[in-house]
Every structure is written in C-alpha cells, then in structure tokens.
Amino acid sequence: MEENTRKESWFKRNWKWAVPTGGCLLIIILIIAFAGTIFYGVTSMFSESEPYKTAFELANNNEEVTSVLGSPIENDGMIKGSINLSNDDGEAFFDVPAKGPNGNAIITVDATKTNGNWTYEVLEIKLESTQEIIDLKPDKLLD
Known part of the structure; x- marks a missing residue:
C-alpha cells in the first residue's frame, strides 16, 4: 500500500528558528540604514556649507x-x-x-x-x- 504523506514546507518545519533570526537580521539592517542616513546627512550638511x-x-x-x-x-x-x-x-x-x-x-x-x-x-x-x-x-x- 502506498502512503500519500505530504512533506511539510521548509518554513513550516523551520519557523521556530527562522522567524526570530529573520527578525533580528531585519532590526540590524534597519539600525545600519539609520546610522548611514544620519552619517550622510551630517556629512552633506558640512560639505554644502x-x-x-x-x-x-x-x-x-x-x-x-x-x-x-x-x-x-x-x-x-x-x-x-x-x-x-x-x-x-x-x-x-x-x-x-x-x-x-x-x-x-x-x-x-x-x-x-x-x-x-x-x-x-x-x-x-x-x-x-x-x-x-x-x-x-x-x-x-x-x-
């Protein structure tokens, strides 16, 4: 007899570690983008003076x-x-x-x-x- 078991998706099998890791990476990326924006703004304020x-x-x-x-x-x-x-x-x-x-x-x-x-x-x-x-x-x- 053949078994028709469906294999669960990758996300469904790994969500317990993928969601926190993805959230942390998103926060890190946002912090880097914010710091870069501040640096660019300050630098351009000086260079345009x-x-x-x-x-x-x-x-x-x-x-x-x-x-x-x-x-x-x-x-x-x-x-x-x-x-x-x-x-x-x-x-x-x-x-x-x-x-x-x-x-x-x-x-x-x-x-x-x-x-x-x-x-x-x-x-x-x-x-x-x-x-x-x-x-x-x-x-x-x-x-």
Missing part, C-alpha cells in the same frame, strides 16, 4: 599649498567639529582631513555668520609632511 566650500576653494587656489600637496585638494575623511545655523546667523568650527596627489593635510575653520556674512577667525591648513601651517584667509576676509 559656505565655510567648507570656501576652505577648499582657497586651498586649491593657494600656490604654496598646491606646490606641496598637488592639485586637486579634496576631502579625505570624516569631518570633526560642529556647524550651527539659524536664519542669517551661525557658527562653524571644524577640522577636515584633506589630500592632494602629493600629500595630506588638515584644514581648520572657525567662522561666525552674522546677518548673512561669514567672518573667519581661523581658516588655515596644516601640512602633514612639514607640520607647517598656512593661513588661507585672503585680505578681504580678514576682520
């Missing part, structure tokens, strides 16, 4: 800096610091690792925004190879 753009523009246009680092000079890592904006006022203080084809450096920015205008207290680059600090502030930005 006027002090950040000004710092890299001045570094790329400074002959002394480009003679040591080469050109172009780009971001080379995680920005450390803070930026606070409120309408036409704000503050920015950060260090950003920079690199060129020939070396690395740290760009330091300390700026205050009042009535829509940025004033740079510190805008400099420290070359890694020589530890030399080069002031990037042009005369028009000095206060």
Whole structure:
C-alpha cells in the first residue's frame, strides 16, 4: 500500500528558528540604514556649507599649498567639529582631513555668520609632511 504523506514546507518545519533570526537580521539592517542616513546627512550638511566650500576653494587656489600637496585638494575623511545655523546667523568650527596627489593635510575653520556674512577667525591648513601651517584667509576676509 502506498502512503500519500505530504512533506511539510521548509518554513513550516523551520519557523521556530527562522522567524526570530529573520527578525533580528531585519532590526540590524534597519539600525545600519539609520546610522548611514544620519552619517550622510551630517556629512552633506558640512560639505554644502559656505565655510567648507570656501576652505577648499582657497586651498586649491593657494600656490604654496598646491606646490606641496598637488592639485586637486579634496576631502579625505570624516569631518570633526560642529556647524550651527539659524536664519542669517551661525557658527562653524571644524577640522577636515584633506589630500592632494602629493600629500595630506588638515584644514581648520572657525567662522561666525552674522546677518548673512561669514567672518573667519581661523581658516588655515596644516601640512602633514612639514607640520607647517598656512593661513588661507585672503585680505578681504580678514576682520
């Protein structure tokens, strides 16, 4: 006599461990996605700010800096610091690792925004190879 027993599905046989494992993996994936979103948001807030753009523009246009680092000079890592904006006022203080084809450096920015205008207290680059600090502030930005 032939037996007509149906084999249970994989999920029906393994649900006791598959459901908790799948739930834990989903939570881990959501946490990683959330952290990535926060990191991207903070990074883009810095890189789209006027002090950040000004710092890299001045570094790329400074002959002394480009003679040591080469050109172009780009971001080379995680920005450390803070930026606070409120309408036409704000503050920015950060260090950003920079690199060129020939070396690395740290760009330091300390700026205050009042009535829509940025004033740079510190805008400099420290070359890694020589530890030399080069002031990037042009005369028009000095206060």
